[in-house]
Amino acid sequence: MTDADKPQRISTIRRRSLLLGAGSLGASSLVSARLGMPYIGNAAAAEPIKIGMIWAKTGSIVDQSEYLAQGGMLALEQRNNTLLGRPAEIVWLDEPNPQGAQQNAERLVGEHKVVGMVGGALSSFALGISAVAKKAKIPYIAANAATGDLTGKSCNKYTFRLQPPVEVHVRALAPYCGEIGKKWYLLTAAYAFGQDIKKAFEAYAKANGITIVGADEVPVGTPDYSSFILKIRAAKPDVVIGGVAASDLTTFLKQWNELGMRGRIPFAEISVGNTDLWGVGPEAADGLYTLTWYYKNPNNPPEEQAMAAAYEKKYNRPAAD
Structure with a gap:
């Protein structure tokens, strides 16, 4: 077992409710509803309430995940590590790949007996x-995933999303791209x-007389x-629609800039994380983006502004989405 596979626990806590990063209010109210029944609240009062957190500790999304995990830790700390008058703790496991994420979710349920999860x-x-x-x-609480399947064909009553699905972002950005060319x-x-x-x-292109010159x-x-950049340059599109995430987007934009493409062909992408652009730098991060x-x-x-200020004070860097 590597260090990344080992659970990381945030120490026990002593006040009322729990905020888990971007899953804040949803996680708090859902867990409260699950644990609020008297026979549960009165049983095993000394036992900590465990919340599972699954964020990447390795891989292309690790930078974004670190912010998400720290936000959850800080929120729990702000509540003196207590939920419903009982000590509470977070158990953080890795998501090295889709199969690993599912396996670690099973570990959180089976081994650690968590009452809820946030991550993905x-x-x-x-x-x-x-x-x-x-x-x-x-x-x-699915705090960062944008696929429509999560609340579409794979929807279930135990999953709650915070990130708008792709279709919502596309409806906002596509008209701007259509105006470019x-x-x-x-x-x-x-x-x-x-x-x-x-x-x-x-689908938007087909309905609006737009030609896809390459994909x-x-x-x-x-x-x-x-x-890929050479193929794009040869195709001479009016705009490039991106759909790569996290450090992959950072890598692409850096190389796009290095090959002299910045400013020559506009680049657009939906649902971009703050850390994706921060990793590129202001010169290379030229484009049209939707941010959550x-x-x-x-x-x-005010609550979000206060949380962002507390995060920056504790970690000496701005809060990300």
Whole structure:
């Protein structure tokens, strides 16, 4: 067993409710509902309430996952590590791949006896965790996954999503891309998130007289995008529609910039994480993006502003989405 496979526990706590990163209010109310019955609340009062957290400790999404995990830890700390008057703790396991995410969700349920879970940094991970939550009949907060299948064909009453599905993001971004030009090139990841993006933009293009001049699906963890970039340059699209996530997006944008493509052909992508762009730097992160949240948005409610300030104070960096 590697260090990444070992559970990381956040020490016990002593106050009322629990906020788990982006899953904050949902996790708190769902767990409260599950544990609020008198016969449960009165039994084994000294036993800690365990919440499962599944965020990547390795791989392409690890930067984003670290922020998500730290947000959950801080939120629990702010509540003095207590839920319903009982000590509570988080058990954090890795999601190295879709199968590993599902297996660790099963471990959280079977070995650690968690009463709920939050996690699934990539859509393929979240689908596996959701299946375990359904079988175990415990609530699961999918805080970062955008695939429509999560609340579509794979929907179950124990899974709650916070990230809008791909189709919602596409309806916001596609009209802007259509104004740029009528020739699109699609570069999407070869898993649920990227496949949803490809399908949704193709449908919009067909309905609005737009031509797809090229389309490539790329594996997660692709280290070299130069061959794809050369194909895009040869196709001469009006806009490139991206559908690669996390460090894969960071890698692509850096190489896009290095090959002199920044500013030559506009690049657009939906549901981009703050950390994806921070990893690129302001010069290379040129493009048109949809974001779910930004820590400097003056319209953020007071609770979110306070949480963002507390995060920055504790970790000496801005809070991510």
